Amino acid sequence: MKIQDKSVVTMHYTLTTDEGDTIDSSVGGEPLSYLQGVGMLIPGLEAQLEGKEIGFKELIKVDAKEAYGERNEEAMHTLPKSGFKPEKDEELIIGMEVQLDSEQGPVLAFVTEIKEEEVVLDLNHPLAGMNLSFDVEIIAVRAAEKEELEHGHAH
Numbered sequence: 001m002k003i004q005d006k007s008v009v010t011m012h013y014t015l016t017t018d019e020g021d022t023i024d025s026s027v028g029g030e031p032l033s034y035l036q037g038v039g040m041l042i043p044g045l046e047a048q049l050e051g052k053e054i055g056f057k058e059l060i061k062v063d064a065k066e067a068y069g070e071r072n073e074e075a076m077h078t079l080p081k082s083g084f085k086p087e088k089d090e091e092l093i094i095g096m097e098v099q100l101d102s103e104q105g106p107v108l109a110f111v112t113e114i115k116e117e118e119v120v121l122d123l124n125h126p127l128a129g130m131n132l133s134f135d136v137e138i139i140a141v142r143a144a145e146k147e148e149l150e151h152g153h154a155h
């Protein structure tokens with residue numbers, strides 16, 4: 001069976017950047033199961049998996065714009081340090097992840113600079129602007145069950 005819209009796909013993957021850093025891998029652990037066509041994977045990966053079958057094992061390259069998007073330099077926010085409370089009384093550290101409230105709900109941001117009175121936060125996804133490679137091995141492909149379609153995810 002070829003991967004098509006609403007297939008449930010089980011695969012192992014290793015995600016690396018152009019710089020050669022391994023970001024994430026399922027190898028040696030549980031493989032990933034996902035429902036094709038609902039946007040669970042990044043668009044460029046989902047598009048390239050369409051039509052593939054069990055046993056497909058290849059390195060799939062995805063450009064930044066088809067992955068987590070280009071970096072948006074306007075997504076940098078400077079907030080006053082006062083009133084800015086990291087969770088669990090943690091010290092502010094460069095690179096730490098914090099949650100901000102926005103009109104669209106909570107968003108994640110990363111501390112990129114700590115000044116005397118202010119904190120600079122980056123709202124870009126940490127992988128924004130990066131070309132990614134996925135070393136993929138497809139283990140199973142099947143049609144989604146009714147309940148999976150209702151829930152919008154693989155069981």
Ligand code: ZN
Pocket residue numbers: 147148151153155
């Ligand atoms: Zn469910």
